[in-house]
Amino acid sequence: MDVAVILLGVGGVGRAVLARLGRAAPAVTGVTFRLVALVDSAVILTAAAPPGGAPAPAAVAYLDAPTLDAAAAAKAGGRPLAGLAAAHPVTATARGGGGDHDQGVLLALAASAAAAGATPLLIDASASAATTALLVAAAAAGVRVVSANKVPFSSAFSAFAALLPAPGAADDGGARASRSRRLVRAESAVAAGTPAIAALTRLVASGDAVTHIVGCFSGTLGVLTTAVAGGTRLSVAVAAARAAGITEPDPRADLSGVDVARKALILGRLAGCTTAGLADVRLEPFVPAAHLDAGGGGVDAWLAALPAADAGAAAAVAAAAAAGVVRRYVGAVDVAAGTVTVGWVELAPDSALAGLAGSTNAVVVTSGSYPRGEELVIRGSGAGVDVTAVGVVADAVELAHTAAVG
Amino acid sequence: MDVAVILLGVGGVGRAVLARLGRAAPAVTGVTFRLVALVDSAVILTAAAPPGGAPAPAAVAYLDAPTLDAAAAAKAGGRPLAGLAAAHPVTATARGGGGDHDQGVLLALAASAAAAGATPLLIDASASAATTALLVAAAAAGVRVVSANKVPFSSAFSAFAALLPAPGAADDGGARASRSRRLVRAESAVAAGTPAIAALTRLVASGDAVTHIVGCFSGTLGVLTTAVAGGTRLSVAVAAARAAGITEPDPRADLSGVDVARKALILGRLAGCTTAGLADVRLEPFVPAAHLDAGGGGVDAWLAALPAADAGAAAAVAAAAAAGVVRRYVGAVDVAAGTVTVGWVELAPDSALAGLAGSTNAVVVTSGSYPRGEELVIRGSGAGVDVTAVGVVADAVELAHTAAVG
Incomplete structure (x- = not known):
């Protein structure tokens, strides 16, 4: 045909x-x-x-x-x-x-x-x-x-x-x-082509009751997370990723978390949420809002101001290490509550998302047939044309x- | 409709x-x-x-x-x-x-x-x-x-x-x-419903060149692997799993590896292998063939003879631990070579399959778009009606x- x-x-x-x-x-x-x-x-x-x-x-x-x-x-x-x-x-x-x-x-x-x-x-x-x-x-x-x-x-x-x-x-x-x-x-x-939507759509079609979805949906923010966890200063990691074409020309488009919010919203709606729009996603940016807004408008001024966020990012990594947890920037859906949330969470080191590095994406689905501890996990490259x-x-x-x- | x-x-x-x-x-x-x-x-x-x-x-x-x-x-x-x-x-x-x-x-x-x-x-x-x-x-x-x-x-x-x-x-x-x-x-x-076939079929349909597939496809053998790695004697683990209805009535049907071979063969054929039949799968049983054949025919006699396999299974676990690797019983496909293989492999502790426990299945696909280190991983429950x-x-x-x- x-x-x-x-x-x-x-x-x-x-x-x-x-x-x-x-x-x-x-x-x-x-x-x-x-x-x-x-x-x-x-x-x-x-x-x-x-x-x-x-x-x-x-x-x-x-x-x-x-x-x-x-x-x-x-x-x-x-x-x-x-x-x-x-x-x-x-x-x-x-x-x-x-x-x-x-x-x-x-x-x-x-x-x-x-x-x-x-x-x-x-x-x-x-x-x-x-x-x-x-x-x-x-x-x-x-x-x-x-x-x-x-x-x-x-x-x-x-x-x-x-x-x-x-x-x-x-x-x-x-x-x-x-x-x-x-x-x-x-x-x-x-x-990207990693079949998160196909997998979720199949579960829903089968009548399986999807209750929670959580995932790392941004290859760009994954790269930054890995770099900062490895000791690189946040501002240096952002500049390097921007130079490599990994971030948007204006990295604030990534660090705002809006891209992650869009993806989480889509998965939530596929699972049954009726969230009216993007504004209804509870969104904590990748960097504190004060740092996202710093610098007065232009991308160069913003980049110049970003080192002020380095100490906070490093302290968060150190605190997580001391507590024996791993920080991940995730999108999360609670279907029963009807909420879609984006922000930082702390995870056990043996969790599926804690094992991610770099730009790899993963989606973890909890349902009647895939209960806590036996979730469905779809993992793979989440970026690139x-x-x-x-x-x-x-x-x-x-x-x-x-x-x-x- | x-x-x-x-x-x-x-x-x-x-x-x-x-x-x-x-x-x-x-x-x-x-x-x-x-x-x-x-x-x-x-x-x-x-x-x-x-x-x-x-x-x-x-x-x-x-x-x-x-x-x-x-x-x-x-x-x-x-x-x-x-x-x-x-x-x-x-x-x-x-x-x-x-x-x-x-x-x-x-x-x-x-x-x-x-x-x-x-x-x-x-x-x-x-x-x-x-x-x-x-x-x-x-x-x-x-x-x-x-x-x-x-x-x-x-x-x-x-x-x-x-x-x-x-x-x-x-x-x-x-x-x-x-x-x-x-x-x-x-x-x-x-x-089971974990969408390994859907994911693989999508990659192949897109023209992505799938080169390798490896996975743990048996919930039953996963349960036994976890038990033996945790120090339980193999024969005790098999008897307990049989009593719990986790194995077939005759556990040799699981331990032969034939079920894993069938699944690996299906994935291999979906990826382009033309393997003529099940007999062409290279099959190492879950327990050495001598132990699979011991006891003289009946399942009770076989179970009575199985403790002779305990020391070997425990020694393999100890050797892997000493070497810093994790043993997994896998099905594997090499598309270019056209081979489908089932047996024990030793994996790095941070690999996707090393992280499995109990009955969870996982399939790892390597392709042009999901190269080594960035494989597509589909993980979830692989058994149960x-x-x-x-x-x-x-x-x-x-x-x-x-x-x-x-």
Whole structure:
């Protein structure tokens, strides 16, 4: 079968997805993936002019391999997709100011591909906060959606429940659950391709009562935790990680804990929490708030002020060592209480999370069938564009074999 | 949607599956499961006489809740299903001597249910070596199959490749892969519901090159390993585990390592090995072969002779402790070499498998995206009828949402 892919985002993750889709062997997957559109922040790049009118005509035109290679090279070099139109057989449609224009173009592309016998698939490899409405509209139209972007699932609960199985949502007889299970996957939104969401979704589907989830969901903060536990000063560790490209350009985006909060919120909602939004997560930042806000705004001034946090971080490590415990920065879900919490905890040295080092992620699930002491543990790399693409392509293969939603 | 379940095996696992299917909430799963047949070694129990002739008539009659409860109670009490016909609205069809009669009856039931608009699903909750042909025939007929029974996947390679994705099989353009991904699941054949197969299948689907798999796949042998490492004599540990129902009635079935070999073989084949059969697994038993064969045949005589193995087991523990390593009885796959090996290994104390205790299973996967030191680890309970049923029902929910195979 042919899957017609619309790829949102041609950054590091998007390019890794492109490369991996090209390598996925039809003999193993039962699927042939082909690209119908690449979308960056400026244009929608297609092999032919996008279809207009309704009903959508039966038509699908795929971007050829030289175009895909050139697109990846352009984006890797910081150049826009729009520039490809000069040398390749493509149409670059400028994205509109509002979401509706783009959504209309992309859903018409999907409908035309479906009418031509292909299975349309929208992949969100962006980190944009603006794709949620498109993803919801696509799923509502029966278009399959894979997202590595965590924002659509960690904002309003209504958007989550429109996309992924939400056991806490009102009982609608299973129509929404059926749609979600057939049309939407988001493994790489949490812990990259490490199958935390797949494992949790399976437990919930089986009727197992998930009670608690706790995990280390940030490779970046894991690297910093390991460095500081090993005696490196926090400010030095942050500067080194930033220089190595491990943190965001502004490390406060990592140290705020918001990324961890988004991931914990997603897992909590999958387990039955109905947490209204990100603001409802109880969030203790990785560094005390006073240090997160120090320096007066700019990243350089903030970095210059960060050494003031070093003594506190070192003292916390020393106190934990003296107490025979291990400190970990975790996201935690208490399903019965309906709470999602992010912050520092102290763990026994033989616990699953205490054994982590560096960027490795782990998720620990407690349930009726996996009680305390016998929890389900999923551990593996939680960062990097390649392992993120692993999750995206595995999701895409699953959706290629699901039933359509009428 | 309605899924019409044919359940093979109404032992401990089968009854746990029945209970869990009854609890699976349609609002969460998007599915309603109903039973059309219960099958034990003697009869096929249905709510109406099985359909005859071809094409199958459009008809589906479900077993009612009182009948299912009575069936579970009967089997739990050691009584045959056939006895239910006296007090419940059921037909008990005697199973034939050959496989063809039963297969004809069951596939006709499935075809009738499909013609009536339900989705037929065959669940193998038996431990029988005789179901393989039925499972293969069912999948070939487009009937969905979930198996907790490991035998069909750990015998001839051809049967495996007819059922599950086998990257090592000849390239047929993806038809077999597509059929497998849409119609067959077998999570609970390895490590019960702990999602080792789901995780591995996802990696392989993504094109990630899995190179090595190693794991502890036997809860029973894990319990014995922990006891002996803690100073209990092997023969005492075996007798205690047998008394607690943790071992098979004849513990040699566990200590032979054959069960571990079957599980390792399944994982190896999922990763690309084309190992012809169980006899090709390199198998070192849990106790030296001389002790496995001692005693002259009967289980009591064997148990009486087992203390002769105690000193060797204790010496191995002491030697490992002196060397600063931890002994684990593992199944291991080397994909490039095409080998599946079962036996004792010595591991660093900080390795994922060294941290296991008791009946917990774990699988460690090394791949291009999860290289040495950053392996993917899936850990959790690997035994017990409830956690086995978790895997079966999660599989069933997945298959309820796959596309049909024409």
